[in-house]
Amino acid sequence: MKKFSIVIAGGGSTYTPGIVMTLLKHLDRFPIRQLKLYDNDGARQKVIADACEVILREKAPDINFVATTDPEEGFTDVDFVMAQIRVGKYAMRDKDEKIPLKYGVIGQETCGPGGIAYGLRSIGGVLEIANYMEKYSPNAWMLNYSNPASIVAEATRRLKPNSKILNICDMPVGIQERMAKLAGLNYYNDLEVRYFGLNHFGWWTAVRDKQGNDLMPKIRDYIAEHGYLLPGMNEEPSWKATFGMAKNTFALDPDRFPNTYLQYYLYTKFEAEHMDPNHTRTDEVREGREKFVFSECRRIAKSQSIEGLKFEPDDHSNYIVDLSRAIAYNTHERMLVIVENNGAVANFEPTAMVEVPCVVGANGPERLAMGDIPRFQKGLLEQQVAVEKLAVDAWVEHSYLKLWQALTLSHTVPDAAVAKKILDDLVEANKDFWPELKKDAKVKELELSLS
Numbered sequence: 146m147k148k149f150s151i152v153i154a155g156g157g158s159t160y161t162p163g164i165v166m167t168l169l170k171h172l173d174r175f176p177i178r179q180l181k182l183y184d185n186d187g188a189r190q191k192v193i194a195d196a197c198e199v200i201l202r203e204k205a206p207d208i209n210f211v212a213t214t215d216p217e218e219g220f221t222d223v224d225f226v227m228a229q230i231r232v233g234k235y236a237m238r239d240k241d242e243k244i245p246l247k248y249g250v251i252g253q254e255t256c257g258p259g260g261i262a263y264g265l266r267s268i269g270g271v272l273e274i275a276n277y278m279e280k281y282s283p284n285a286w287m288l289n290y291s292n293p294a295s296i297v298a299e300a301t302r303r304l305k306p307n308s309k310i311l312n313i314c315d316m317p318v319g320i321q322e323r324m325a326k327l328a329g330l331n332y333y334n335d336l337e338v339r340y341f342g343l344n345h346f347g348w349w350t351a352v353r354d355k356q357g358n359d360l361m362p363k364i365r366d367y368i369a370e371h372g373y374l375l376p377g378m379n380e381e382p383s384w385k386a387t388f389g390m391a392k393n394t395f396a397l398d399p400d401r402f403p404n405t406y407l408q409y410y411l412y413t414k415f416e417a418e419h420m421d422p423n424h425t426r427t428d429e430v431r432e433g434r435e436k437f438v439f440s441e442c443r444r445i446a447k448s449q450s451i452e453g454l455k456f457e458p459d460d461h462s463n464y465i466v467d468l469s470r471a472i473a474y475n476t477h478e479r480m481l482v483i484v485e486n487n488g489a490v491a492n493f494e495p496t497a498m499v500e501v502p503c504v505v506g507a508n509g510p511e512r513l514a515m516g517d518i519p520r521f522q523k524g525l526l527e528q529q530v531a532v533e534k535l536a537v538d539a540w541v542e543h544s545y546l547k548l549w550q551a552l553t554l555s556h557t558v559p560d561a562a563v564a565k566k567i568l569d570d571l572v573e574a575n576k577d578f579w580p581e582l583k584k585d586a587k588v589k590e591l592e593l594s595l596s
């Protein structure tokens with residue numbers, strides 16, 4: 146049986162230990178011979194790598210383990226690149242969230258102006274990883290979690306059209322795991338779903354068990370009352386609020402189950418008003434997940450033992466390993482992937498990068514037809530896809546105007562004047578990461594008339 150070689154790009158990510166635990170759990174069905182961590186921040190990665198080295202030595206000493214900041218060493222002789230980079234790290238996520246909130250606008254990692262700002266940082270980093278893969282392991286697949294997945298996917302569609310890159314998200318997986326539990330099942334994959342949308346912006350139109358039974362009637366009343374909030378789960382306050390808020394989003398279309406992040410577009414005012422401009426999600430993540438992961442890694446490295454190890458497989462890591470297996474063994478498993486629409490959603494922009502169920506095998510994903518979508522969703526999706534395409538236009542063309550249009554069009558932003566104020570702050574904050582944006586004569590003229 147072939148043994149695979151994997152590199153985790155963004156090895157210093159808080160998600161790396163979870164992926165390592167899942168890979169180790171599934172060695173009998175997805176054997177690996179080599180695991181590499183690659184990051185451009187060697188010091189951050191070292192904390193994670195030192196712990197992973199101990200975990201691998203104890204659980205699978207045959208696997209060759211490498212941690213590196215050298216692209217050639219990282220990307221040579223690999224079958225899969227699992228990418229999860231955060232260009233600008235939490236320091237820049239903090240700005241993405243806090244700058245819009247100064248103007249009363251949603252401050253969020255992947256939605257609204259913060260998501261657009263993050264997109265303009267991520268595109269270059271993700272293309273760099275893809276280029277390394279193609280140079281050093283041209284037959285490998287890149288499974289990319291790096292956010293904001295919608296904007297990154299639009300950029301890779303345009304700028305790397307022939308590359309073996311799959312852009313993915315764990316959010317539908319996490320929500321499906323909850324739906325499965327509500328229906329008395331265990332795992333996200335116990336369900337067979339129909340789903341359409343853009344990343345972090347979609348709806349389930351069918352939820353069935355593997356025998357084809359419709360589970361929507363069984364779970365509908367619960368979701369209408371509680372959203373996706375399940376009893377007895379230990380959740381952080383902001384995720385608790387997000388899962389609960391799904392009941393209000395569901396109310397807008399009781400025939401389709403919504404993705405949680407639609408809350409930012411459909412209850413924009415409420416969400417913005419309930420964000421603390423001085424303590425946003427980044428602060429929670431630093432005080433929670435990052436602190437936990439890094440302190441647990443330091444503890445393992447110090448003791449050189451896995452006794453009391455707290456890392457476990459989770460939705461995020463299960464999904465990327467399931468996807469790797471589907472490609473490695475040509476399983477033709479049905480999974481949600483972000484792909485070029487090309488008719489999957491019949492009455493929607495063919496070049497949009499949509500999130501839909503695909504049959505995944507050795508040659509990648511084959512989209513399934515989701516048919517026509519209703520006017521309400523179509524209207525929202527048309528607006529959002531334009532935002533994402535304009536953001537990529539802005540990166541490619543170095544255009545201030547396109548980026549201003551993108552922010553103005555976002556459902557989260559009240560008007561062009563507010564969009565411009567946010568944009569000007571974001572330009573200043575991102576000067577080390579964004580291409581230098583050029584203002585055409587008309588924008589300059591407008592600025593003079595406003596001053």
Ligand SMILES: NC(=O)c1ccc[n+]([C@@H]2O[C@H](COP(=O)([O-])OP(=O)(O)OC[C@H]3O[C@@H](n4cnc5c(N)ncnc54)[C@H](O)[C@@H]3O)[C@@H](O)[C@H]2O)c1
Binds near residue numbers: 233294461
């Ligand atoms: N698609 C999804 O559903 C999903 C789910 C969870 C996390 N994510 C994404 O995964 C990524 C990691 O999240 P995190 O919270 O663990 O972040 P993190 O900051 O802990 O880790 C990201 C790592 O990427 C590294 N990095 C940044 N730029 C790089 C580059 N150009 N080359 C190599 N390494 C680089 C950083 O040094 C850091 O170690 C983020 O993009 C996040 O948004 C996506």
Ligand SMILES: O=P(O)(O)OC[C@H]1O[C@H](O[C@H]2[C@H](O)[C@@H](O)[C@@H](O)O[C@@H]2CO)[C@H](O)[C@@H](O)[C@@H]1O
Binds near residue numbers: 314315318461
């Ligand atoms: O604010 P963060 O950094 O905790 O999370 C942002 C990410 O949120 C999504 O992932 C969720 C997932 O939806 C949920 O089910 C559970 O598994 O936690 C995940 C985050 O830890 C989203 O899909 C990602 O794109 C975001 O980066």
Ligand SMILES: [Mn+2]
Binds near residue numbers: 294313314315316345
């Ligand atoms: Mn996601």
